[in-house]
Amino acid sequence: MRAKGPWGLGVLALVWLCWTLTVHSHVMISRDRFVPTSDGFSVTDRHGATLRAVRRDGIDRRWVPLDQIPRILVDAVIAAEDQRFRSHNGVDRWALARAVRDTLTPGHRRSGGSTLTQQLVKRVYGRRYGALSKFGEILRAQSLERIMSKDEILEQYLNRLPYSDEIEGVARACESYFGHDLSSLSAPEAALLAAIPRAPTLLDPRRARARALERSAWVLTRMHATGAIDHPTLLRSLAEEPHIANPVGRPWFAARFVDRVLTRETPAARGRGGSIRTSLDLSLQQRTESLARAGLVRMRSQGARNAAAVVVANATGEVLAYVAAADEQADGGSLDLLDAPRQPGSTLKPFAYELFFERGGNAATVLDDVQLSMTGARGEHFVATDYDGHERGPVSARTALAASLNLAALDVARRVRQDPLAQRLRALGFRGVATGDLHGGALVLGGVGVRALELVDAYVTLARWGTRVPLVFAPSEGTDAGISLLNPSHARITWDILQDPHARREGFGDDLQALAPGLTFALKTGTSPNWRDAWCAVMTDRVTVLVWLGDPAGRAMAEVSGFRAAAPMAVQIAHEAHTRALTVGLAVAPRPSAPWATSEVCTHSGLRAGARCTHRVTEHFARGELPTAVCDQHEPNGDWVVPARLRAWALRATPGGMSLRNTLTSTHDSPAQTLLIREPRDGARWLLDPRRVGFSAPLRVTLAGAEVIADAWELDGTALASARWTPTEGTHTLVAVRGGQRSAPAQVTVTLAR
Numbered sequence: 001m002r003a004k005g006p007w008g009l010g011v012l013a014l015v016w017l018c019w020t021l022t023v024h025s026h027v028m029i030s031r032d033r034f035v036p037t038s039d040g041f042s043v044t045d046r047h048g049a050t051l052r053a054v055r056r057d058g059i060d061r062r063w064v065p066l067d068q069i070p071r072i073l074v075d076a077v078i079a080a081e082d083q084r085f086r087s088h089n090g091v092d093r094w095a096l097a098r099a100v101r102d103t104l105t106p107g108h109r110r111s112g113g114s115t116l117t118q119q120l121v122k123r124v125y126g127r128r129y130g131a132l133s134k135f136g137e138i139l140r141a142q143s144l145e146r147i148m149s150k151d152e153i154l155e156q157y158l159n160r161l162p163y164s165d166e167i168e169g170v171a172r173a174c175e176s177y178f179g180h181d182l183s184s185l186s187a188p189e190a191a192l193l194a195a196i197p198r199a200p201t202l203l204d205p206r207r208a209r210a211r212a213l214e215r216s217a218w219v220l221t222r223m224h225a226t227g228a229i230d231h232p233t234l235l236r237s238l239a240e241e242p243h244i245a246n247p248v249g250r251p252w253f254a255a256r257f258v259d260r261v262l263t264r265e266t267p268a269a270r271g272r273g274g275s276i277r278t279s280l281d282l283s284l285q286q287r288t289e290s291l292a293r294a295g296l297v298r299m300r301s302q303g304a305r306n307a308a309a310v311v312v313a314n315a316t317g318e319v320l321a322y323v324a325a326a327d328e329q330a331d332g333g334s335l336d337l338l339d340a341p342r343q344p345g346s347t348l349k350p351f352a353y354e355l356f357f358e359r360g361g362n363a364a365t366v367l368d369d370v371q372l373s374m375t376g377a378r379g380e381h382f383v384a385t386d387y388d389g390h391e392r393g394p395v396s397a398r399t400a401l402a403a404s405l406n407l408a409a410l411d412v413a414r415r416v417r418q419d420p421l422a423q424r425l426r427a428l429g430f431r432g433v434a435t436g437d438l439h440g441g442a443l444v445l446g447g448v449g450v451r452a453l454e455l456v457d458a459y460v461t462l463a464r465w466g467t468r469v470p471l472v473f474a475p476s477e478g479t480d481a482g483i484s485l486l487n488p489s490h491a492r493i494t495w496d497i498l499q500d501p502h503a504r505r506e507g508f509g510d511d512l513q514a515l516a517p518g519l520t521f522a523l524k525t526g527t528s529p530n531w532r533d534a535w536c537a538v539m540t541d542r543v544t545v546l547v548w549l550g551d552p553a554g555r556a557m558a559e560v561s562g563f564r565a566a567a568p569m570a571v572q573i574a575h576e577a578h579t580r581a582l583t584v585g586l587a588v589a590p591r592p593s594a595p596w597a598t599s600e601v602c603t604h605s606g607l608r609a610g611a612r613c614t615h616r617v618t619e620h621f622a623r624g625e626l627p628t629a630v631c632d633q634h635e636p637n638g639d640w641v642v643p644a645r646l647r648a649w650a651l652r653a654t655p656g657g658m659s660l661r662n663t664l665t666s667t668h669d670s671p672a673q674t675l676l677i678r679e680p681r682d683g684a685r686w687l688l689d690p691r692r693v694g695f696s697a698p699l700r701v702t703l704a705g706a707e708v709i710a711d712a713w714e715l716d717g718t719a720l721a722s723a724r725w726t727p728t729e730g731t732h733t734l735v736a737v738r739g740g741q742r743s744a745p746a747q748v749t750v751t752l753a754r
Contacts, residue, residue: 029143033124034156036063040172042275043258045282046318046475047584050275051253054262060176061168066155070185073170074154075228076194077161080219082116083226086150090117090141117141120157161197164204165247177205179245187229187237191219205244213241254285256324256336261473279318279475284311284580288573292326292547295569299549303557304534304565306330307549308337310456311577314544314589316476317460317469320577332552341432341449342533342548345526345562346404348425349412350462350494352444353401355424356412357490357622363398363497364606364619364627367408370649384410384445387527387561393649394642396603398619401497403507404525406445413444427485428458428468446526455537456546463522463539465591466491479590488594489622495539496620498522508563515568516575523571525562534562536570541588542581545574595623604640604658607631614638614657635659648707675743677736678702682746688727696724701736701743710736 038056045051053060066074078085084092092115114122118141125140144153159169167173170193174182178189185193195215196203205212217238224234261278288309296307311321324336332340357363369392371385386392386406400408413421418435421443425433432449442448453471461468467482497503499522501511512523519540526535533550534557547570550557557565598620602613608627609616612634621627633641639659642650650660679700680686688695699720701710713720714735725734727750736743 029140029147031147034148036159037061037168039063043261044275044277045253045280045285046278047281048277049282050251051278051280051282052255052258053250055166059166059168060172061159062171063159063169064171064182066151066158068182069155069158069170070182070190072187072228073182073185073190073193074158075226076187076190076219076223077158078116079222079226079228080191080194080198081119083222085116085154088115090115090143090145091138115141116157117145117153120144120153120160123157123160123162161193162200163196164200164207176247177244178242186240186242187220187223187233188216188240189242191223191237192216192242195219205242206247209244216242253282254280254322255328256338257285257319257322257473260322260336264473277475279313279316279320279473280322281320281580281584284577285321285323287576287580288321289323289326291569291572291576292323295547295566295572296326296330296549298568299534299557299560299565301558302560302565303531303551303555304549304560305551305553305555306332306337307547307566307569308452309545309547309569309573310338310452311573312456312460312471312544313581313586314460314463314539314542315479315587317457317472317480318476319471319473320543320580321573335552337548337552338452340552341451342550343446343448343528344450344455345446345528345533345535346406346409347455347524347526347535347537347562348430348446348448348450349401349404349409349444350498350524351424351428351458352409352412352416352421353397353497354462354486354490354494355416355421356397357493358487359416361397361412361415362606362619362621362625362627363396363493364601364603364617364621365397366394366604366606367397367400367411368646368649369393369395369400369405369408369411370646371407391649391653393646393653393655394604396606396617396619398497398500398503399506401494402500402503405507409444418443428461429454430458446528452546452548455535456544459524459537459539459546460544461485462491462495463541463544464589465495465594467590467592479587481590484592487622488592489596492591492594492596493620493622495522498524498539510563512567512571515571516578519575519578521571521574521578523567525567527560527562531557531559531561534560534565536562536566538567538570538574540574540578542586543574543577545570545577547573596620597623597626599626601627602631602633605631605633607633610634612636612638635661645702648702675736675738675741676702677734677743677746678707680734680746680748682744684746685749685751686727687751696726699723699725699734699736701738703738708738710738712737 039062040053040055040060042050043052043054082092118137121137121140121144161170161173162168163173165176167176171182173193174180174185174189177192192205192212195212198215202208203212203215220229220234220237223229224231229237257280261276288311292307292309296304307326309321309323310319312318313320322338324338325333327333369386371391384406387404391407392405395405395408422433422435430450431454433443457471464482465488466484466486468485469480469482499520501513504511504523522539524537527533532554533548536547538545547566549566549569598618600609600616601607601619602609603615603617606627608630610631613631635641639657641659641661647660650658679698699713701708710723713723714737715725716732729750729752731747731749734746734748
């Protein structure tokens with residue numbers, strides 16, 4: 001029996017030694033665990049209004065240094081949880097002994113023996129093994145006290161205290177319960193904040209006010225007992241009930257915009273407990289949403305199932321409003337429709353015209369608005385028409401663009417050629433544009449998938465007369481000079497055509513000016529094939545607006561055009577946005593010098609008006625590009641002599657005021673009496689869908705510019721039975737024969753789509 005004493009002492013000594021080594025070696029403490037937690041943060045608009053409060057891991061928290069936490073709150077927490085905090089080494093032996101006594105003595109109310117340091121360890125490491133974890137907490141608490149100061153432990157503890165509604169830390173709890181920050185905290189409020197963490201749900205003052213105030217009164221009494229407050233303060237605090245603020249709903253504005261911002265930002269950019277300030281203007285955003293919803297309601301009966309809109313500041317590229325889906329409960333409401341590829345219809349035409357002006361055309365140039373067979377995307381053939389099914393024959397480029405004439409736009413595309421047009425569109429940011437050969441004539445008519453954000457980016461470039469700035473989602477300081485992409489003078493003329501209310505009225509019967517009184521704006525609409533998408537872009541000197549309306553699933557609307565469906569909405573949004581830009585002082589976009597000159601021209605020929613010209617108009621030209629030739633293409637009575645290239649149209653249309661006397665030629669005519677294959681043209685490259693079994697293409701030929709019927713056709717040296725050809729893969733040569741005259745050969749390369 002006597003031997004057991006030394007053995008027992010030895011075991012105790014060994015335990016004490018292991019305990020001491022563990023505490024002093026800090027092996028149970030990882031400093032990484034005590035790195036300040038990642039804060040929640042807010043995303044705000046450009047003026048500081050909150051768009052969304054973002055929680056970290058589902059917890060609403062904001063870490064504050066100890067020197068920003070009022071002394072009264074520190075005293076309240078110490079009085080409530082650990083009165084001897086400043087004097088123990090992580091374990092309060094008196095409190096621990098009392099807790100053991102109360103637990104083992106029947107009838108005693110249990111009391112906690114954990115120190116504030118132990119509670120911090122429990123918050124950081126959890127209690128994986130239940131009550132058995134208590135020994136580990138004691139070890140860690142003593143070790144933590146050796147590597148952290150008391151103030152560091154207090155800062156950790158106060159910022160990790162749990163409150164209801166997944167709130168963590170005294171800073172966010174104060175703001176949530178009392179509606180103000182810690183700087184103005186009163187003694188009763190401090191006592192309540194110290195009381196709640198004991199049982200965050202049971203003591204939530206919004207759900208259990210009486211229970212919470214009872215616990216708070218107990219804390220105040222403890223504070224008086226420890227000397228943290230004097231007796232008058234105790235009495236005054238017990239008589240004063242803290243005002244509990246009404247719960248504030250979490251802000252949730254411009255959801256898809258905020259999502260996009262959060263994917264672009266890095267955690268470092270958000271800062272500790274800070275916010276991300278964006279370019280959005282919440283007031284304009286809400287007004288844009290309202291107008292977009294109203295426009296959608298107006299067109300629902302026509303098959304429109306959702307709409308989207310975006311507003312951009314021209315001077316900086318800042319996104320001011322971002323309506324990803326006007327109706328979040330309708331089809332596509334959870335999607336970002338501004339980032340979905342759609343066919344843009346005629347909204348690509350202005351960029352083709354601007355390129356045409358760079359390559360020698362001008363606003364007075366006469367274009368051929370006549371039907372002809374075209375090769376579109378995937379090599380499919382089609383006969384293009386204008387929106388009303390009519391041919392207009394000769395039209396000026398100004399009229400053709402303002403009225404959005406498809407046939408004239410195809411003439412522009414032929415003159416600038418498809419590949420240069422495709423290259424220009426890619427330079428403007430349209431990622432879905434491949435090669436001119438692939439898209440064919442459909443490219444200028446919008447037969448390619450583009451995103452609304454790409455489209456508004458290009459229109460901002462046009463509004464700036466040719467300089468491009470990237471779209472940005474954060475506020476910019478000052479203006480951005482941008483990168484030059486378009487010729488300033490020709491971009492300005494394109495802009496001038498689109499802002500010409502008379503030209504719009506001529507094309508659509510309405511200029512929509514009544515929807516934006518006093519506002520000068522440029523406008524272009526677009527309608528995709530089969531009425532699936534309605535578009536409108538509106539530009540002022542300060543803002544650019546783009547609107548899309550349709551069915552996210554691609555179902556057709558009831559023959560609803562962009563001018564009828566999207567334009568009224570876009571003009572109203574532009575009016576609101578421009579007014580808001582003036583109110584908040586957004587700058588006018590910087591525009592490069594783009595001087596121009598004016599001249600009176602003949603509307604039939606586009607040349608300087610001559611003595612016989614009865615239809616004249618004053619037109620704008622880039623400086624140095626005024627027409628020098630005087631029009632002499634009229635009969636003595638003023639009738640315009642139709643050029644040979646338009647003779648076939650004139651025979652069909654029999655227009656008034658025109659003469660078919662074949663005495664004049666145009667610079668675009670073929671030499672007299674030359675037999676020329678018109679379709680397919682020499683050098684054409686076709687990409688055909690192999691599923692279109694039996695497809696045949698029409699063959700067309702002109703003589704002296706006028707369409708005629710060939711006596712015979714030869715394919716690769718073999719006669720064809722008719723004026724139609726069923727293409728096969730390979731390179732082929734076609735020759736037309738009429739009256740013994742043979743045309744120049746037209747070589748065509750056919751590739752089957754794989």
